[in-house]
Amino acid sequence: MKSNYILSRRAFLKDSIILSGTPFVFNKDFLNELLLDAHVIEAPLTWLQKATFPSSSGLTWGVPWPQGKLKAGNSFYLKDGQGNKKTIQSWPLAYWPDGSLKWTAHAATGLVSDTDYSVVAGKFAGNVSGLNVDSLATVLTVDTGTIKAIIPKTGDVLIQSLSIKNKVIATNGKLISIIQNGPDDENAISLIRKKLTGRINQVELEQNGPVRAVIKITGTHSDGEINFLPFIVRLYFFGGSDEVRIIHTLIYNADEQTQFIKGLGLDFNVPLSGELHNRHVRFVNSEGKGLFAEAVRGLTGLRRNPGKDITDAQLAGRATPSFEQFPAEVKNNLKYIPAFGDYTLLQGSSSGFTIRKRTKPGHGWLDAGAGSRALGTVYLGSPNGGLIAGIRNFWQSFPAQLDIRDAASNTGKINLWLWSPEVPAMDLRFYHDGMGEDTYEKQRDALDITYEDYEPGFGTSHGVARTNELVLKAVEVNSEREKLLQIAQAIENPPRLICDHAYLMKQGVFGANWAVEDRSTPEKASLELQLQQYFEYYKKQVDEHHWYGFWNYGDFMHTYDTDRHTWRYDVGGFGWDNSELSTDLWLWYYYLKTQRADVFHIAEAMTRHTGEVDVHHIGKFAPLGSRHNVMHWGDSAKQLRISTAANRRFYYYLTADERVGDLLREQVNAAKTLSRIQPNRKLEGIRDQPQPEFSENKIPAGFGTDYGAIAAAWLTEWERTGSPQIKQKLVNSLQTIAAQPHGFFTGHGILHLDTGKFDITASQELSVSHLNAVFGLTEIIEELLPLVNVRAFEKTWLQYCRLYNASTQEQGQELGQSLTKLNLGQGHSRLTAYAAYKTKDPKLAARAWAEFYSGKAGIKPGHVKVQQIKGPAVLNPVEEDAELSTNAVAQWGLAAIQCLAYVGGDIPEQATNK
Structure with missing residues (x-):
């Protein structure tokens, strides 16, 4: 069939490139020919991250399909490069307006990462894995065919037992937290600490298929009196796998002044037996691929040598010769x-990390080792097996800790600390006392100097969240050193199968506003190089400036301080970026262009962070996000533009991640909060006037940052559910924006959330903001318009795209007056490019490129101008480009990507950036 032809062409192309050594340059026309079948029923996949050894890890990924080709309930199977078929588990993620499948998710195990795969729409009656879940009155029992886990439905135990081949490896797995009544550095307070455990409220079997089972557990931490710190834990099991994947989300609702988290983690009991010299402890170091490997009772370095056979066995983790074979002077x-x-x-x-050990409580610790960055994997067991446990992004999310306790007893313990109890307690109090900013006028004055939008009571961490990934692996024999190192590396960078980006482009997912990398002309090659340089610059900035930590990892900083040669981490609104001007979108579209694993990892970390830490999930601000600040939650501007679903859609559809699915659903009714937390409440001319009465179904909403987020949430929910009510709200909103006196240039209105309709204003005033289109609105409208038939809105949107950067004369002729004080001209060149693409107007295309290269409120032509700063001017040597800011780079990146996609054929010759 044709799809086989398509794959053979891809394979031929790839093999030809490898054999010739020629750099691969994508050409969009050739790709269209390569994927020319309009009835594609086969989707090629690619290995973003390959396994370094035969892996039992389960894999999950998403695949888009052409509109109208596949019905809901369609079957799928997996095919490798040799034509062999394999059963997979499949479920829908999104639907086209006609009800056909738009996105599906798939799960598989036992895949080999040196083999090509594709998902095929069709039936295959192959072997089904041995995964089985039994739901009893008090427990769920999961049997993967390799391991068995018992999950209680009530109480404070998450995993009652984990066994492999009927041997119990771990028991009594619990969430634990330690709180104290004050910070560690204020010694006047007599500190009182309490230990809490995670109490289960609900256990839900979310998915129970032949390949993959997902168990969702929700609850709170409690000691019987205190109940706080809600958690959401998902346990993932795959047929044939010896692993349990854990996605752990903590929602912070402590009293910042009186409840300080001293420790947060998960612990397990590990049954132990046999001689102490045959019990083994392992930690893994990412630097140099090293291993800390010792026995509980060591036999090396003694005054009396037990012999090479014995010491070699112990060092390798194998069972030593029998006790009777020990030399008498050692045995006795x-x-x-x-x-x-x-x-x-x-x-x-x-x-930096340290390793210490002691014989038992009540005795002193010995320093046992140190290093830079640990991989977060620990092992406790014997030659007959044990438990491997790991925290992904361990060193990146410090302060983290791995404990082994009681390894010399019959029941050892592994503690996986997400927040180490040995460092100062988590202190989330606001960083200043308000400095007298008790009125809107004073707060506006402060904004003018530090760019911080402060308001008493708003800079709270109440309701923010943090998600971590953990892995448990039961083994029946002690893993060899090299094998354990490979396992630890796979926990950190798990093998990942993902849909090929050339296929994604052909399907038009995430809009027609991106194309795979194309260096076919000097002009295009120059822009592709600059995109590459900006990403690599920020990748290096993350490491040089240590943008790591439990609450920080995944975010970038907003603005650079050229005097101090550091980012403005302590200057109000110049601190953490919090998705300002669509940093998330820049990274995700750049990933789609390049399919680079390192880009994916940074975009993934940003999605985890900005969706959790920068958003309030419970409390009076929920579910809005917080504007940029030196504390992620510190700003009083609680806005949809930060919590927007537009930033999460990529990761959800590419990976089918359930937690991100929760975040997307959380935003469906997020706009209701704007009835209480109005973004423009401090603006002059508004703050002094009586405000209309609002309700949860009647809110003030701007057509830009507000509506962009609302449309993103509604579009995603419509795709996921096919809800006709959500679709109608989208249509109503578009129609009523178009019906305004000046269409999109009316700027804002009163939105009725129950119907999606905006009130039609009688005002003839023009209102436009440079921020309207730079928080995902442009990208969401590009996706939305082909799905609905609202010609009036398309006309008014194209008008906005044409006129924003137009001459004052053209604006005046069409609108009756010109637009003044508009900013971000370079970023808006992509709107002009979109208008040129839709109208096929070469003059608009030429204007788009002129706007892009002019660099207005953006970046002038030229590649990264990096210089190294070292010596006493800085704490550590750093590379800096003093002309860059994250706002400018994100908008430049999006403009470059979209101008290339929309009007790449019209790029002026010799427009390279010198």
């Missing part, structure tokens, strides 16, 4: 060799 005095039962690896910063 074995009891005098200290047994070290407790071990701790503390990652106190992103650049």
Whole structure:
């Protein structure tokens, strides 16, 4: 069939490139020919991250399909490069307006990462994995065919037991937290600490298929009196796999002044038996691919040598020869060799960890090792097996800690600390006392100097969240050193199968506003190089400026301080970026262009961070996000433009991640909060006037940043559910924006959330903001318009795209007056390019490129101008480009990507950036 032809062409192309050594340059016309079949029923996949060894890890990914080709309920199977078929588990993620499948999710196990795969629409009656879930009155029992887990439905135990081949490897898995009544650095307070455990409120079997089972557990931390810190834990099981993947989300609702989190983690009991010299402890170091590997009772370095066979076996983790074969001088005095039962690896910063050990409580610790960045994997067991446990992004999310306790007893313990109890307690109090900013006027004055929009009571962390990924792996034999290192690396960078980006482009997902990398002309090559340089610059900035930590990892900083040669981490609104001007979108579209694993990892970390930490999930501000600040939640501007679903759609559809799915659904009714938290409440001319009465179904909304987020949330929910009510609200909103006196240039209105209709204003005033189109509105409208038939809105939107950067004369002729004080001209060149693309107007295309290269309120032509700063001017050597800001780079990146996609054929010759 044709789809086989398509794949053979891809394989031929790839093999030809490899054999010739020629750099791969994508050409959009050739790709259209390559994927010319309009009835594609086969979707090629690619390995974003390959396994370094035969892996039992389960894999999940998303695939888009052409409109009208596949009905809901369609079957799918997996095919490898040799034509072999394999059963997979499939479920719908999104639908086209006609009800056909738009996105599907798929899960598989036992895949080999040196093999090409594709998803095929069709039936295949292959072997089904041995995954089985039994739901009993009090527990769920999950059997993957390799491991078995018992999950209680009530109480404070998440995993009652984990076993492999009927051998219990771990028991009594609990969430734990430690709170204290004051910060560690204020010694006047007598600190009282309490230990809490995670109490289960609900256990839900979210998915129970032949390949993949997902169990969602919700609850709070409690000691019987205190109930706080809600959690959401998902446990993932795959047929044939020996792993349990854990996605753990904590929602912060402590009293910032009196409840300080001293420790946060998950612990397990590990049954132990056998001689102490055959019990083993392992930690993994990412730097140099090293391993800390010791026995509880060591047999090396003794005054009396037990012999090479014995020491070699212990060092390798194998069972030593029997006790009777030990030399008498060792055997008779074995009891005098200290047994070290407790071990701790503390990652106190992103650049340093320490390992200590002791014999047992009540005795001193010995320094056992140190390094830079640990991989977050620990092992406790014997030659007959044990438990491997790991925290992904361990050193990046410091302060983290791995503990082994009681390894010399019959029941050892592994503690996976997401927040180490050995560092100062988590202190989320606001960083200043308000400095007298008790009126809107004073707050506006402060904004003018530090760019911080402060308001008493708004800079609270109440309701922010943090999601972590963990892995448990039961093993029946002690893993060899090299194998354990590979397992740890796979926990950190798990093998990932993902839909090929050339296929994604052909399907038009995420809009027609991007294209795969194309360096076919000097002009295009120059822009592609500059896109590459900007990403690599920020990738390096993350590391040089240590943008790491439990609450920070995944975010960028907003603005650079050229005097201090550092980012303005302590200057109000210049601190953390919090998605300002669509940094998330820039990274995701750049990933789609390049399919680079490092781009994906940074975009993934940003999605996890900005969707959780920068958004309030409970409380009076929920579910709005917080504008940029030196604290992620510090700003009083609580806005939809930060929590927008536009920033999460990529990761959800590419990976089918359930937690991000929760975040998308959280935004469907988010606009209701604007009835209480109005973004323009401090503006002059508004703050002094009586405000209309609003309700949860009647809110003030701007047509730009507000409506862009509302449309993104509604579009996503419509796609996911096919809801006709959501669709009608979208249509109503578009129609009533178009019906305004000046269409989109009316700027704002009163939105009725129950119907989606804006009131039609009688005002003839023009209102336009440079921020309207730079928080995802442009990208969402581009996706939305082909799905609905609202010609009047398309006309008014194209008018906005044409006129924003037009001459004052053209604006005046069409609108009756010109637009003044507009900013971000370079970023808006992509709107002009879109208008040129839709109207096929070469003059508009030429104007778009002129706007782009002019660099107005953006970046002038030229590549990254990096200089190294070192010596006493800085704490550590850094590379800096003093002309860059994150706002400018994100908007430049989006403009470059979209201008290339829309009007790349019209790029002026010799327009390279010198």
